[in-house]
Structures are given as structure tokens and as C-alpha cells.
Amino acid sequence: MTIEVGSPEWLRTPTASKIPSILGISRFKSQFALWHEMAGLVEPEPPSESTQELFDYGHAAELAAREYWLRRNPRWRASQKEVQYQATHLPGIPLAVATIDRRGSLGGRRRIIEVKTAQSAEDWGDDGSGIVPSDYAAQVLWQMLVSGIYAADLVLWPQYGMPRIYPIEWDVAVADAIAGRVAEWVASLEAGTPPPLDNTVSTYSCLRRLHPDIERDAEVELNPGLASEYLRTVADRKLLDAEERGLKNRILAEMGNAQYAMCHGHKIADRRNARGDTVSLYANTKSEFLEGVPA
Known part of the structure; x- marks a missing residue:
């Protein structure tokens, strides 16, 4: 059964998109914000109009990226839509989910095709050296771990310039370390122990949504x-x-x-x-x- 993105079950399940935040390396959402969302204490912040436009652009880019990848990989096929995998064998993680943008196939071979858009290629190595942002690399390793497909290409679709394809190498030691961190995360949710505060905009936004009501005339004594x-x-x-x-x-x-x-x-x-x-x-x-x- 496919878990629908945005559903209550999806929200509390470790998925590929949540891995960077769980590891504390996400550029977009803090550990503190994600933990409170997965714990059901705050609703995920709805995307702004500009963010939704980027999401829409990303989904459209996936169609073009699939065609570009196929032209660079003759004889291979690629799924028309996303493919979701689920795993229950990871220690300390009752259910792990990974949804890949496209799945490449050639005979009995399989390959993950993940697509990312970017306004600038500065974080990716302007010389095409194969530098991939760490949060995206961790996300793809999780996809490999859950799906059992140990080959992946990350297609960068920039808003300016030509697309690039970055092969992501399977690293069992790093993947096991990620799984260990996720298991600790799941345990922290069960124990009700949130991660520490930080100075990110994401945490600030979460705290503003965590206590929306104002108890009039109530006071809190601060440390000097x-x-x-x-x-x-x-x-x-x-x-x-x-x-x-x-x-x-x-x-x-x-x-x-x-x-x-x-x-x-x-x-x-x-x-x-x-x-x-x-x-x-x-x-x-x-x-x-x-x-x-x-x-």
C-alpha cells in the first residue's frame, strides 16, 4: 500500500525527504521543526505561493529530466511516475519509506533517478566535478537503503544552463550510520524528547506555531x-x-x-x-x- 504524501501516516514516518532534517544537515527545515511536526504537536507550515511555484516547477522538471536521462542512457527504460518503497527490516525503525522520482530499468538491473532543481549551480561544483550537496546525497542513500537499489543518478535541472547527471555511489557504512541516527530519532519521538533549540528560521517559525494562543496578563520570569x-x-x-x-x-x-x-x-x-x-x-x-x- 502506498502512503499518500501529506497523510497522517506519512507525516509520522521516516521518509527520504525527512532524512536531511533528521540528520541536522537540511538547508530548509530544522530538526526541532521536523520533530514537532512528526510528533503531531504542530501542523506542517503550508508552502507560500512562491514555494508552491518552485514545487510545481520541480514536478514539471521531472518530466524533462526523465527524457534527458533516457537520451544519456540508451536501451534503458524509466518509470513514468514516482515509485514508493517501504521497509520494515531496519533495526529500531518500524516503517521506513522512500519515494524515488523515477526508476530506471535495463533487464534485471535497476537504477534510482532522482531529480533536483536549483536556481544556482554553485553548490554543485561549477566545473562539473561531481559535488553534490550533502543533504541531497543523504536523501539518495536512504532511498538506496530502503529500496535495495544500490545504483543512483541525481539529475540536476538548473533554472539556467544545461542539466547535469551525478552518479551517487553506494556507501554501506554511511547508510548504516544514517539508519542508526534515524532509529535514535524514532526512539526520541516515542520518549517525547525533542532535539535542542537552534537559531534557524525554521525553528523560529515552529515555535510561533507551537503556542498560537495568548493567555492575557500571564507572565514568565526570564533568566537575567x-x-x-x-x-x-x-x-x-x-x-x-x-x-x-x-x-x-x-x-x-x-x-x-x-x-x-x-x-x-x-x-x-x-x-x-x-x-x-x-x-x-x-x-x-x-x-x-x-x-x-x-x-
């Missing part, structure tokens, strides 16, 4: 250290925001119509089209420029 740290940080942030805005203004003025701001061969920032006839400035926070600058 927490109270002072909070007020100082808010005040400092306002000063830093103003300072950052001034620096962005200076860089935008220097750039004119240029796309990239460079310094000694290092990309510092780039201009990207925004809504309407405007542009936005994005800092290259991964730049190695600061490593060579004296403190």
Missing part, C-alpha cells in the same frame, strides 16, 4: 542573562543592519551595470534580477578572499 543578551543583540542588529545597508549602497554604486564585484580574482558579490525592473545584491559568503586578508 537571557533577557540582557536578547535586548543587546536586537540593539546591535539594528546598528549592523544600517552599516550593511551603507556598504551595499557603496558596492552597488561601484558596480554600475556589472554582474559581479571582484577583488584580486575573488568574487565578492553579484547582482541578480529582482521583481520588476530592480536588482538585488548578493554577497558571496563562501569567498576565500578573507582568508588572505590580514586581520
Whole structure:
């Protein structure tokens, strides 16, 4: 029986899409937020209009990616739709689920075809070196573990540029480590022990939804250290925001119509089209420029 995505059973079951959050390496959802959703304490946050557009784009990209993969793999076939696998043999995990975007087949051989979209290929190795974001790699390893298909291709479908195919190698040691972490996660749900707080937007959003009611005139006494740290940080942030805005203004003025701001061969920032006839400035926070600058 296929578990429907979004159903109560699906929500409380370890699935491939939840693995990055369980491991604490997701760029989109924190451990704290996922735990409370799987525990049934908060409803999953509904996608915004822009996020839903990305989901729709991703599903459309799967159709094109399937055709592209078939052209790169002659004689192979590929399923028309997603294929879901379930496993009950993993220690400490009553039910494990993995839904793969497409399943390739050639005779008795099988191959997972997973499709991901991206606005930028920077996290994937611009030189085509085969760098795959760790959260996506972990997700595919889980799919291998649950399905028993130990060969996989991750198809990157960028919004700009040509698609790329990244083979994902089976690693039994890493897969076993992932399964161990998931078993610990399942045990924490059964024990009612949530993961610790963190500083992510995802956790902040979860906490806002966790206690939506306001008990009028009720008070909570804060630790003096927490109270002072909070007020100082808010005040400092306002000063830093103003300072950052001034620096962005200076860089935008220097750039004119240029796309990239460079310094000694290092990309510092780039201009990207925004809504309407405007542009936005994005800092290259991964730049190695600061490593060579004296403190």
C-alpha cells in the first residue's frame, strides 16, 4: 500500500525527504521543526505561493529530466511516475519509506533517478566535478537503503544552463550510520524528547506555531542573562543592519551595470534580477578572499 504524501501516516514516518532534517544537515527545515511536526504537536507550515511555484516547477522538471536521462542512457527504460518503497527490516525503525522520482530499468538491473532543481549551480561544483550537496546525497542513500537499489543518478535541472547527471555511489557504512541516527530519532519521538533549540528560521517559525494562543496578563520570569543578551543583540542588529545597508549602497554604486564585484580574482558579490525592473545584491559568503586578508 502506498502512503499518500501529506497523510497522517506519512507525516509520522521516516521518509527520504525527512532524512536531511533528521540528520541536522537540511538547508530548509530544522530538526526541532521536523520533530514537532512528526510528533503531531504542530501542523506542517503550508508552502507560500512562491514555494508552491518552485514545487510545481520541480514536478514539471521531472518530466524533462526523465527524457534527458533516457537520451544519456540508451536501451534503458524509466518509470513514468514516482515509485514508493517501504521497509520494515531496519533495526529500531518500524516503517521506513522512500519515494524515488523515477526508476530506471535495463533487464534485471535497476537504477534510482532522482531529480533536483536549483536556481544556482554553485553548490554543485561549477566545473562539473561531481559535488553534490550533502543533504541531497543523504536523501539518495536512504532511498538506496530502503529500496535495495544500490545504483543512483541525481539529475540536476538548473533554472539556467544545461542539466547535469551525478552518479551517487553506494556507501554501506554511511547508510548504516544514517539508519542508526534515524532509529535514535524514532526512539526520541516515542520518549517525547525533542532535539535542542537552534537559531534557524525554521525553528523560529515552529515555535510561533507551537503556542498560537495568548493567555492575557500571564507572565514568565526570564533568566537575567537571557533577557540582557536578547535586548543587546536586537540593539546591535539594528546598528549592523544600517552599516550593511551603507556598504551595499557603496558596492552597488561601484558596480554600475556589472554582474559581479571582484577583488584580486575573488568574487565578492553579484547582482541578480529582482521583481520588476530592480536588482538585488548578493554577497558571496563562501569567498576565500578573507582568508588572505590580514586581520
